[in-house]
Amino acid sequence: MKEELQKKLYEKYTRIFEQRTLPMSQTCMCWGIETDSGWYDLIDTLCSQLDAIHKLTGIVTVAIQVKEKFGTLRFYTTSDSDEGELKIDQEDLKVWWGIADACIGEAEDQSAQTCEVCGEYGKLCSKGGWYQTLCKEHAKENGYNYGTKDSQEETSPTDSPAASSEASPEEGDAEGEEVESSSSAG
Numbered sequence: 001m002k003e004e005l006q007k008k009l010y011e012k013y014t015r016i017f018e019q020r021t022l023p024m025s026q027t028c029m030c031w032g033i034e035t036d037s038g039w040y041d042l043i044d045t046l047c048s049q050l051d052a053i054h055k056l057t058g059i060v061t062v063a064i065q066v067k068e069k070f071g072t073l074r075f076y077t078t079s080d081s082d083e084g085e086l087k088i089d090q091e092d093l094k095v096w097w098g099i100a101d102a103c104i105g106e107a108e109d110q111s112a113q114t115c116e117v118c119g120e121y122g123k124l125c126s127k128g129g130w131y132q133t134l135c136k137e138h139a140k141e142n143g144y145n146y147g148t149k150d151s152q153e154e155t156s157p158t159d160s161p162a163a164s165s166e167a168s169p170e171e172g173d174a175e176g177e178e179v180e181s182s183s184s185a186g
């Protein structure tokens with residue numbers, strides 16, 4: 001991600017990206033946000049959601065690695081909530097962690113439809129063994145096959161002979177109901 005955009009995220013969400021200054025031996029955040037700039041809005045939206053959860057509940061979600069893998073976003077986190085800071089009951093913690101996870105999952109899903117270069121609508125594209133989510137233009141520009149992961153086009157010449165129409169035979173079970181006689185012991 002472009003330095004200036006990364007800096008913007010770091011300044012906006014200092015707690016989420018608090019590991020950015022830690023050494024390599026302690027965190028993967030030392031590598032920065034390892035995606036292209038097209039996902040800036042995606043990550044910004046996600047962080048604003050995590051930030052809202054923090055304000056509401058006191059739960060801090062801390063990014064430990066943010067990168068692209070197999071063409072989509074990976075946003076790895078850990079939860080850090082000081083007991084004194086928590087505004088919810090312990091038993092509600094799991095619920096809110098689930099909500100934070102859902103937000104992250106949604107952003108990761110969205111990344112599969114968002115060009116990593118420009119942020120426009122895109123598809124998961126392939127080039128050799130490489131995957132990247134790209135719009136049509138950037139797929140072409142970078143030599144990727146647009147949307148090949150979906151494999152919807154590509155007319156394959158497999159003519160299937162007339163569809164065999166088999167009526168599903170219903171096996172009538174004519175077996176009488178076995179009435180297990182009641183063993184009523186008086």
Ligand SMILES: [Zn+2]
Pocket residue numbers: 115116117118119120134135136137138
């Ligand atoms: Zn693009």
